[in-house]
Amino acid sequence: MYIVFDVGNTHMCTSILRNDGFVLETFRKSTDEKTTEDEFFTFFKSMLEVNEIQIDEIKGMMVSSVVPMVTQMLKFFAKKYFNIDIFIVDMDKHLPFVFEEGNNSKGMGPDRIIDIVQALKEYPDRNLIIFDFGTATTYEVLKKNVYIGGGIFPGIRTTFNALFGRTARIPKVDYCEIDTVLGKDTVEQIQCAIFNGYIGQVKYLIEKIKEEVGEDFFVIATGGLSKIMGEKVEEINICSSRLSIRGIYTLYKMNEKINK
Incomplete structure (x- = not known):
């Protein structure tokens, strides 16, 4: 075990x-x-x-x-x-990917490393976009095994909490999946705007990545909200809630072989 x-x-x-x-x-x-x-x-x-x-x-x-x-x-x-x-897990380990010239690999978080490691194992020889929906949402973009860039923005629950923490009269609102963009009261208006705006943000980022790179990509979602985002964002090809866990094991076994 x-x-x-x-x-x-x-x-x-x-x-x-x-x-x-x-x-x-x-x-x-x-x-x-x-x-x-x-x-x-x-x-x-x-x-x-x-x-x-x-x-x-x-x-x-x-x-x-x-x-x-x-x-x-x-x-x-x-x-x-x-x-x-x-x-x-850290950047000192043997990794199955390299960084495109101009990318600063220093300080890349272990959570991002393991997502890339497992995605490359499960979907080799493909251009990949990997979204990890957590406290912060991250995305990684790879052409085959070359990391060409990524991004970080607040997770959806973090966004809800930040709005409450930085405003005097807006109430604390729980995260809620809501399809309408026309809220009928303050709480519903916050919920529908943040939830649907978040979906729109993810869709736009995927579109812009494809446009900027000029190639097609296989899009993977992981993290706590991956299932919901996969249902709402048709550009996401697959949801893999255990991508990170499997990625830690994959990296461990990869380095175990090298160090023997």
Whole structure:
């Protein structure tokens, strides 16, 4: 068995994988920078017990994290309780893609790296646009295995929260899927404008990427809102909610072979 941690700004996903990389189960908890390795072990142990997994069945651990404090905690956790040096996704690892001249690869987040790694494995020899809908929404654009650029903008829930936080009289409004663009009251007007505006933004970006590059692309969506966006944005070819988890494992195995 392998344990994979995918740590985002809002949620942390812990997945149990078979030796062949098949995802058996995934648990989500809120990301908390103050969690200690000992506190996390309590959660982790209960997760193993529910799935009837023995500690000695674990062959390796790997993490993709955009929260440095949680990365450090997981390093201590893996070493203290399992005597395992955890595999950490970063730009120092061997990667299956290169950057087009003019792109600055420094600081590319591990969440973006693993999306690209898995997309290239599943859809080789294709031009790709990869959207990851999370706290922030990112998109990566590749011509075959060459990274030519991308973008970052606020996630849809982040947009809702920002509007409430920066205005005095607008109420806090929950995210809602709403088809009409003509809201009948303040709450509905916020919901319909942000939701439908977000869909329009994604559609426009895909259109402009294709126009700017002058080629066709296969469009992949992942992340929390990928299913909804896939239903609303016909330009998205496929939704893959576990792209990131599989990408961590793929990168781990790729580097394991090289380092042997």
